Amino acid sequence: MKDFASRAREALAAKGMSARAASRALRYDPAYLSRVLNGKQDPSPQLADALDDLLDLRGTLSALAPGNAVMPAAPEPPEGVEGEIFGMRASARLFLDHDNRFGGDHVAHAAVQVWRAAQRRLDSGTVPSRSQGEYLKTVAELAEVSGWLLYDADQPTLSRSAFMEALMLARQAGDRPMEWFALDMLAMLAVHQQRPGEALRIADEILSRTRIPPRVVLLARIRKARALAQTGDRARTLTELDAARGALNESIASRDPSWAWWVNERELAGHQGESYLSLGDPAAAMSGIQRALDLSRETASNGRREISYSAALLEAAVRAQAWRDGESVMVTMPPLLEVVSSGRSRHRLRATLGEIVRAHHAPAWLSDLAHDVASVPSLTASIADSRA
Incomplete structure (x- = not known):
C-alpha cells in the first residue's frame, strides 16, 4: 500500500496537482483520497484506475494496488444544506463513473432529475445565504454533468440546454473554471452537430481572453481545429493541431482547472484523427484514432x-x-x-x-x-x- 501511495504522490507532484485538486477532478471524497495517499487506507480498484487515467500512468497504480482492496465505506454526510451539496456531488461522481464504464444512456435522465430538483430548490430562494455561493456552483456542475450525459446518450438538443444553463449558473456564481468548461462543452457539441461557425466563435472567444489557463487554451485550439476541418481548411487545421500538441508537451500548470486533467495524448490523438476524417483523408485519420483506441484500452x-x-x-x-x-x-x-x-x-x-x-x-x-x-x-x- 505504501508503494502505491508513494508512487501516486510522486505522480501528483510531477503534474503540479494537489490532492484536493485530484479529488475534485475525480469526484472522490478528499478525506478518503488523503488517507489513501498517506498509506493509511487501501485504494479501491476504481480509484486506482481513475488515478492511472488522471496521471497518465498506464496501469502502474492499478498494478501496485492491493489485490484485496475493497470500496471504502461511504463517509457520513453532513446535515442540512451542506448535506444536500454533499449528496449532489456524490451523485455526480456516481453518474460519471457509470458513464465511463457503461455509457450515458441509462443515467442521463437520472442526472437531469437531480439537477432539476436542485435548480428548483435554488430558485425557491430557500437556500441559506451563507451557503448560496457553494450551492450555486454545485448546481452549475450538475447542469454540466447532465449536459455531458445527454450528449453521450445522443440527445443533443437537451444537452445544449443543459450546457447553456451551466454557463449561466457558473457566471452567476463567479465560477470561472466551470464557465470555461461549459463553453468548451458547447464548442464540442457544435462540432458534433456540424456547426463549425458556432464552434469557431466559441473557441475564438476563449482564445481572445487574457490569463486563460494553458489546458483551457489547448482545448480551445482542439475545438477550433475540429471546426476548421469541417470547413475544409486543411492548412489552418494542422496549424491549430500543431499548436495544441506543442502545448500538450508542457506540464500541467497550477492555474489549470481540475476538470482539465483528461486533456492528454489519447485525447489529442483522437481529435487529430477525427480532423483528418473531416478533411476527407480517412487513411491519415486511422493512425490517430487507432492510437487513441490503444491508449483507451490501457484503462x-x-x-x-x-x-x-x-x-x-x-x-x-x-x-x-x-x-x-x-x-x-x-x-x-x-x-x-x-x-x-x-x-x-x-x-x-x-x-x-x-x-x-x-x-x-x-x-x-x-x-x-x-x-x-x-x-x-x-x-x-x-x-x-x-x-x-
Whole structure:
C-alpha cells in the first residue's frame, strides 16, 4: 500500500496537482483520497484506475494496488444544506463513473432529475445565504454533468440546454473554471452537430481572453481545429493541431482547472484523427484514432471511451476501403455493445454498418459481418432501417 501511495504522490507532484485538486477532478471524497495517499487506507480498484487515467500512468497504480482492496465505506454526510451539496456531488461522481464504464444512456435522465430538483430548490430562494455561493456552483456542475450525459446518450438538443444553463449558473456564481468548461462543452457539441461557425466563435472567444489557463487554451485550439476541418481548411487545421500538441508537451500548470486533467495524448490523438476524417483523408485519420483506441484500452474501466473510438475507427476504415482493418474493429464490437449503452456511439456505428451494406464494392464477407454486428440487441435499429 505504501508503494502505491508513494508512487501516486510522486505522480501528483510531477503534474503540479494537489490532492484536493485530484479529488475534485475525480469526484472522490478528499478525506478518503488523503488517507489513501498517506498509506493509511487501501485504494479501491476504481480509484486506482481513475488515478492511472488522471496521471497518465498506464496501469502502474492499478498494478501496485492491493489485490484485496475493497470500496471504502461511504463517509457520513453532513446535515442540512451542506448535506444536500454533499449528496449532489456524490451523485455526480456516481453518474460519471457509470458513464465511463457503461455509457450515458441509462443515467442521463437520472442526472437531469437531480439537477432539476436542485435548480428548483435554488430558485425557491430557500437556500441559506451563507451557503448560496457553494450551492450555486454545485448546481452549475450538475447542469454540466447532465449536459455531458445527454450528449453521450445522443440527445443533443437537451444537452445544449443543459450546457447553456451551466454557463449561466457558473457566471452567476463567479465560477470561472466551470464557465470555461461549459463553453468548451458547447464548442464540442457544435462540432458534433456540424456547426463549425458556432464552434469557431466559441473557441475564438476563449482564445481572445487574457490569463486563460494553458489546458483551457489547448482545448480551445482542439475545438477550433475540429471546426476548421469541417470547413475544409486543411492548412489552418494542422496549424491549430500543431499548436495544441506543442502545448500538450508542457506540464500541467497550477492555474489549470481540475476538470482539465483528461486533456492528454489519447485525447489529442483522437481529435487529430477525427480532423483528418473531416478533411476527407480517412487513411491519415486511422493512425490517430487507432492510437487513441490503444491508449483507451490501457484503462479497462472505461468502456464508453473504447466504443467511441472503435466506432470512429470503423468509419475511417470503411471510408478508406481498408476492409481488413474494418473487420478487425467489427469483431471486437459485440462484447462491448452488450455492456456499453452510448447512444452517440450506437448512432455512428449504425450509420457505418449501413454504409458497408450499401457499398457495392465492399466484400460480401464484410457485409455479412456488418449484419451480424447489427443483430446485437443493443443496436435496436436494423441495417434495413439505416438504408432509409
